[in-house]
Amino acid sequence: MSDQPQRIQLELDQQIATLTLNIPERHNALANEDVQSIIAHLNTVTASRDIRVLIITGNGEKTFCAGAALDQMGSGALNGDVFATMTDKVAGLAIPTICAFNGSAYGGGSELGLACDFRIGVNGMRVFVPPARIGLCYPVNGIERFVSVLGINMAKRMLLASEEFEAPQLLAQGYLTHLVDKTQLTPTARELAERIANYAPLALQAMKDIANQAARGQLNRAQAQALHDACNASQDLQEGFASVQEKRRPVFKGH
16 A cells, blocks of 8 residues: 555545545646546545535645646646546536635636635635646636626636736635635634535525526526426425424434
């Protein structure tokens, strides 16, 4: 057995999963093996009936994720489609997701964060997307994600102009949902995750799905109404009503 620490780590703690990029010496740039590890860990999270929130973060003082490893992109060992499969899988998770940026994000690292529902940044971080600088067209699904989350103007500034944004700008433009001092990153992410984990999972998953469909301009009203109706017929809703009347904390079971 190797004594080397895992490059991609997954911790399961009751209802919260934490996926950590642990390649700080490479600024958490992801090689093909790392992307495959992330996909495998996401499958583990998806298969669990207990996990209700996922936190994605990184180890290292300066960088959350430098995107795809450029040496592998250049050699063909890693391609944009494989990386896109990973970010699509993050975005497609039914449970709420939180990106806790321990530092700056570049290229695909910026999209990995953007694929999450909540993005907690730290003072001093920066984000920029460099494909235009090296002649690379960003993956189609990724471009769609930038536009649907940030709007066409911000997406063009990031992708076409390859502008570099600092933390206050990222918060103002909606890339970040929260901005904290670095010492507060872990407790802030954990507090948010614990709060969300205590809510009704059916309602969370339904509202996330409906909101994401609406953001993409692809709202299936029949499907959305079915999700809505299933929540409102659930035992969890009855538990919620009962907890209010009985002045106690609800215990939601996801059905």
